[in-house]
Structures are given as C-alpha cells and as structure tokens.
Amino acid sequence: MLDVLGYIALGATWTIALTLGSAAIGIVLAVPLLGLARSRFRVVRGIYSSIVHVIRGVPTLVWLFLTFFGVGQLGITLTPVAASLLTLSVIATAYMAEIYRGGMQAIPAGQWEAAGALNLGRFATLRDIICPQLFRAVSPSIATQVIGLLKDSALVSTVGVTDLVFRAGVMTQYHAHGLFMFGFAGLIYLLLSIPVAVFSRSIHARITRKYAIA
Amino acid sequence: MEASFVSASSLTKRFGDHVAVDSVDLEVRRGEVISIIGPSGAGKSSFIRCLNLLEVPDQGTLRIGDATTDFGAGRPTAAHVRALRAQTGMVFQSFNLFPHFTALKNVALPQMRVHKRSKAEAEERAMAELTRVGLASKANAYPAECSGGQQQRIAIARALAMDPQLMLFDEPTSGLDPEIGAEILQVMRSLASDDMTMLVVTHEMEFARHVSNQVAVMVDGAIIEQGSPDAIMSNPEHERTRRFLSAVLGR
Numbered sequence: 001m002l003d004v005l006g007y008i009a010l011g012a013t014w015t016i017a018l019t020l021g022s023a024a025i026g027i028v029l030a031v032p033l034l035g036l037a038r039s040r041f042r043v044v045r046g047i048y049s050s051i052v053h054v055i056r057g058v059p060t061l062v063w064l065f066l067t068f069f070g071v072g073q074l075g076i077t078l079t080p081v082a083a084s085l086l087t088l089s090v091i092a093t094a095y096m097a098e099i100y101r102g103g104m105q106a107i108p109a110g111q112w113e114a115a116g117a118l119n120l121g122r123f124a125t126l127r128d129i130i131c132p133q134l135f136r137a138v139s140p141s142i143a144t145q146v147i148g149l150l151k152d153s154a155l156v157s158t159v160g161v162t163d164l165v166f167r168a169g170v171m172t173q174y175h176a177h178g179l180f181m182f183g184f185a186g187l188i189y190l191l192l193s194i195p196v197a198v199f200s201r202s203i204h205a206r207i208t209r210k211y212a213i214a
Numbered sequence: 215m216e217a218s219f220v221s222a223s224s225l226t227k228r229f230g231d232h233v234a235v236d237s238v239d240l241e242v243r244r245g246e247v248i249s250i251i252g253p254s255g256a257g258k259s260s261f262i263r264c265l266n267l268l269e270v271p272d273q274g275t276l277r278i279g280d281a282t283t284d285f286g287a288g289r290p291t292a293a294h295v296r297a298l299r300a301q302t303g304m305v306f307q308s309f310n311l312f313p314h315f316t317a318l319k320n321v322a323l324p325q326m327r328v329h330k331r332s333k334a335e336a337e338e339r340a341m342a343e344l345t346r347v348g349l350a351s352k353a354n355a356y357p358a359e360c361s362g363g364q365q366q367r368i369a370i371a372r373a374l375a376m377d378p379q380l381m382l383f384d385e386p387t388s389g390l391d392p393e394i395g396a397e398i399l400q401v402m403r404s405l406a407s408d409d410m411t412m413l414v415v416t417h418e419m420e421f422a423r424h425v426s427n428q429v430a431v432m433v434d435g436a437i438i439e440q441g442s443p444d445a446i447m448s449n450p451e452h453e454r455t456r457r458f459l460s461a462v463l464g465r
Contacts, residue, residue, distance in 0.1 A: 110310035113268050114369075117304040118324040118376060119296060128323060132314050 004171055005184060011164035012188055014081070018163070019150045019192075021085055026092025026149075027142065033097040038104065048097075055094035061155050063087045068159045084156035088149060095145050103138035104130075136207045143200030147193045154189075164188055219244045219411055220265070220380060225274035225285075227260050234260040235271065236435035242380070245409040249422035249443075252432035253458055258415040261432065262382050265413065266302040267295050278302065279379055300328075303373030307385040309365040311357040311372070317344060318353040321372045328376065336375075343371035347401050363394035370401055381405065383414040399425075419462055423447050431455045 036048035055063075068083040078086065107130060115125040157166035168185040172178040218241035227235040234257045242248055250258045263269040265276065271285040281297035283290050311320050321340035325331045331339070344350050347367040349360075357365050366386060373381060383402065387395030399421050406412060406425050416422060422429050423443045430440040431452065439452045450456050 108308075108310070110306060110308050111312065114304075114306065114310035114312070116268060117266050117299065117302070117306075117382075118372070119299040119328045120324055121327070124327040128327065129312055133312075136314065 004175065004181075008164060008167045008171055008181065008184055009188060011162055011167035011185070012192065014156070014161050014163040015150065015153050015189075016192065018081075018084055018088055018153045018156060018161070019146065022088035022092045022153075023146045023149055025085075025089040026096040026145075029089070029093040030096035030100055033093060034100045034104070037097065037101045052094045052098060055091060056098075060087070060091055060152050061158065063091065064155055064159060080156065080160040083159060084153075084161050088153060088156075091152070092145070092149055095148075096142065099138050099141045099145060100134065102141070103134045106137050107133050139207070140200055140204050143196050146196050150189065150193055150196070218242060219246075219279060220413075221275075221277045222265070223275050225261065225264055225271045225276060227257075227264055227269050227271050229260075233435050234269075235264060237274070238432075238435070238437055240430065240437065240440075242411060242413060244379075244411055246428065247406045247410075247412045247414065247426040248428045248430055249426040250413065250415045250430045250432055250437075251417070251419070251422055251458070251462075253461075256432045257435040258432050259384050260435075262304075262384050262413055262415050265380075265382055266299050266304055268304075301379040302382055303376055303378030303380070304382040304384065305366070305370055305373055305386045307388050309357070309362070309369045309389075311365050311369055313357050316354050316356055317349065317360065317368045317371075320357070320368060321375050324372065325375050339375050340371070343375045344368070346374070347371045348397075361394065362390050363397050366390065366398050367401055370398075370405075374405075379411060381410055381412045383412065383416070385415050385417065387416070387418060417462065419447070419459075431458065433458070 033048065033051070036044050036051075039045050039048075064084065064087045067087045068078060068080065071078055071083070111129055111133065112125065115129045120129070153163060154165045157163050157169065160166070164185040165182075168181040172181045175181075220240070220242035222238060222240045224237045224239065225235055226233065226237050236257070238261055240248075250262065252258055260269055264271045265278070267290065270290060273286045275282065275284050276298070277283075278298055278301045281294070281301065283294045283298060312323075315323060318337060318340050321343055322333070322336040325336040325339060326333060341350060341353060344353055347370055349364055349367050349371070352360055352364055352368070357368070360368065370386075386402070387398050390398065395418070399418060402412070402414070402421070403425050414421070414426065426443055428440060429443045429446040430437045431446060431450070431454075432438070433454050439446065439450065439455055446455065447459065450459060
C-alpha cells in the first residue's frame with residue numbers, strides 16, 4: 001500500500017520540475033516577446049499577435065505530439081522530458097506575454113508621462129517605474145497561470161514522462177483500483193497548487209495594502 | 215527689452231484631422247508667470263504638453279533657453295528631447311506620483327537617475343523640497359496614504375528637485391476640492407514670488423488675475439488675445455473672451 005503511494009508520489013518530481021521549469025522560462029522569455037507586442041511598428045506587433053494566436057489556438061496536447069513525434073521525423077530526437085519542457089515553455093511564454101501585455105495596459109499613461117517629464121531615460125523608466133508596477137499588477141495572473149501549467153503538465157504522461165498521472169496509470173494497470181490511484185494523484189495536484197495560491201494571495205494582499213495598486 | 219527665455223513660434227499639433235494647437239506663438243521671459251485660460255477643449259493642455267514634448271508638435275519651432283528644436287521633419291532626436299526636458303518641470307492634473315515609492319523616493323529617485331546625484335545628496339534635496347511644500351512629515355508615506363492635495367504638493371516638490379528653469383502646470387487644481395486647491399495655489403504663489411518662470415493652464419481666475427504677469431486666452435487651438443491680467447479680465451477686446459469670462463465668473 002505504502003509503496004504504491006510512494007511510487008505514485010515520486011511522479012511529483014517531474015510534475016514539479018516541468019511546471020516550475022516551464023514557468024520560469026516563460027516568465028523570462030515573455031519579456032522579449034512583450035517587446036514585440038509594444039513595438040512602434042505595426043508589422044512587428046502583427047508578428048507578435050500571430051505567434052501568440054498560433055501558440056494559444058492549438059491544443060497543448062497537439063503541440064506536445066508535434067514536438068515529440070513530429071520533430072522526431074525531422075531527424076532531431078527529443079527525449080520525452082525535453083519535448084515536454086520545450087512544449088510547456090513555449091506555451092507558458094505565450095500566455096505570460098499576454099499577461100504582461102494586459103498588465104502594461106493597466107499602468108496609467110500618466111506614469112510614462114511623469115517619467116518623461118522628469119527626463120528619466122527609457123531604461124530607467126522601465127527598470128524603476130514600469131517593471132515594479134507591472135510585476136505587482138500581474139502577480140495574481142501569473143500565479144493562476146502557474147497553476148494552469150501544473151495541471152497541463154499532466155499531459156506529458158502521454159509521451160512517457162513518469163509524472164504523477166503516468167505512475168498512477170502504471171499502478172492502475174498492475175493493481176486496478178483506478179479510482180484510488182488517480183484520486184491520489186489528483187490529491188497531490190491539489191496539494192501542490194495550494195502553496196502557489198497562498199503565496200500569491202499573500203504577496204498581493206501586502207502590495208494592495210501598502211501601495212493601493214489593484 | 216530682455217530677450218525671452220521661452221519662444222514658441224507657429225507651434226501646431228494635430229490629432230488626426232483635429233487641429234488641437236493652431237500655429238501658436240508665445241514668448242515667456244525669465245521670472246514671468248503666464249496663465250493660459252480658455253474653454254475646455256481649446257487646446258491649452260495640448261499646447262503646454264508640446265513644450266516638454268509629451269506631445270510632439272507637427273510644425274513650428276520651440277526654444278527654451280538655448281535649446282532649440284524645429285518640428286515637421288521627423289521625430290525630434292533623443293538629444294533634443296532631453297535638452298528641452300532638462301529645463302522644464304511639469305505638474306499634472308492627476309499628480310502622477312509613482313505609487314510604489316514613498317514621497318521621499320518619488321522626489322529623490324529622478325535626481326539620482328537624471329542628475330546622477332548620490333542617494334544622500336538626492337534625499338537631502340528631496341527633504342528640502344518636501345519641507346518647502348510643507349510636507350516633510352509625509353516623507354515616508356506612500357502616495358496612497360496621502361490626500362490629493364498632499365500628492366499634488368509632493369508632485370511639485372518632485373519637479374522642483376530637478377532644478378527646472380520653467381515650470382509647466384497643467385490644471386494642477388482641477389482634480390481637487392476648492393479648499394484643497396487653495397493650498398496648491400498657495401505653493402504656486404510662493405514659487406512665483408521666488409521668481410520661478412511658470413506657465414499655468416488653469417480655471418482659477420483668481421490665480422490668473424492676482425499671481426500671473428500675463429494672461430493668454432486660448433480658443434480653438436489659438437491664442438486669441440494676451441495681455442496683463444487686468445486688461446484681459448476687466449476689458450477684454452475679444453467677444454469670445456468676454457463670453458468665456460462671463461461664463462466662468464458668473465456675471
């Protein structure tokens with residue numbers, strides 16, 4: 001009994017690694033993508049919307065299969081973990097970029113104008129004025145997105161990554177009791193999402209109290 | 215006659231088909247306070263925002279001190295923008311303080327970034343400016359913890375700490391209760407008596423009359439008349455000015 005639970009729980013390692021890994025990559029790579037979104041040139045902004053639309057318009061599972069099976073046909077062999085990380089990261093990047101874009105729109109034009117009138121340069125304006133406010137504005141959405149990634153990471157079991165779902169499946173094949181095995185996996189997902197939500201709520205509450213930023 | 219410190223000639227700003235600022239000429243001498251009055255939508259704010267290039271004029275020439283920029287042939291260079299903004303400070307209707315900084319940091323940080331002052335130096339100056347606007351006690355408060363009037367005074371301190379040669383006020387009291395607006399006007403009055411050069415877009419006729427050296431009346435993007443406050447207020451030449459004044463003064 002305990003070794004069954006232990007076997008399934010060990011899958012959390014991949015679940016957590018893929019979730020945090022793709023979230024971190026997404027949070028970073030979304031910044032240059034946001035640069036495209038805010039370009040002065042309409043063509044560049046068009047490229048941004050196309051990229052985001054295509055990434056978000058195709059189901060995650062299809063992207064995963066395209067990466068794992070499709071890219072293999074091109075002669076590049078990706079391990080299940082590499083294909084999964086790549087897929088989840090690309091998707092995280094697109095979603096995070098959209099979150100940033102929304103956050104930027106929430107920053108009043110007056111903040112840019114005040115910085116401009118004070119003669120702050122572009123870099124200082126972004127670093128000191130815009131980014132801190134952006135981070136505060138988007139932190140709840142980012143947390144929601146990370147929880148989404150956590151759940152999406154279950155898809156990687158389909159290409160053979162031994163995550164929670166994969167291992168619950170294996171145990172079901174050996175011992176039956178699918179209700180119990182997948183129920184246990186579901187419980188772990190739930191437990192994993194709690195710290196993200198709590199962390200985000202506490203940061204946000206602190207920010208809102210102190211700076212009155214919604 | 216002493217040469218002007220600010221010289222705007224034929225400044226024009228269009229938004230699409232709408233001509234917000236229509237070939238405006240204005241000269242401001244050092245130490246002079248000019249109030250710009252006129253009905254809503256007359257282009258007063260657009261004009262004053264052209265002076266620090268928050269709006270880039272489509273045509274005309276602007277000189278502030280020894281920085282001159284001609285408009286009409288592409289965007290002004292970053293160096294032109296910096297040179298004009300280095301001489302101007304602006305106070306907005308909506309204050310636009312940085313909400314994630316304390317009052318002290320709002321006033322200190324721009325000095326550190328733009329003038330490369332040390333933190334200690336910038337904070338010392340920030341305290342001096344906050345004291346000047348009567349808010350030394352709020353140095354460690356965040357904007358959200360300050361009233362509108364206090365936020366506006368912090369915004370004035372922030373602009374002054376950058377050593378502007380020209381202060382631009384864009385309806386600084388319009389977002390405030392009249393009583394609170396009075397404390398802002400008091401600060402502006404004391405700046406004027408310290409010989410700060412000021413351009414003030416305002417609906418405060420008392421301020422225009424008693425503090426400014428000149429009043430310019432703007433209608434439909436153009437300055438239709440300009441002169442001493444007494445002349446404009448008591449004996450306007452223009453029929454449109456008379457109508458505007460009788461509406462705002464209620465007589």
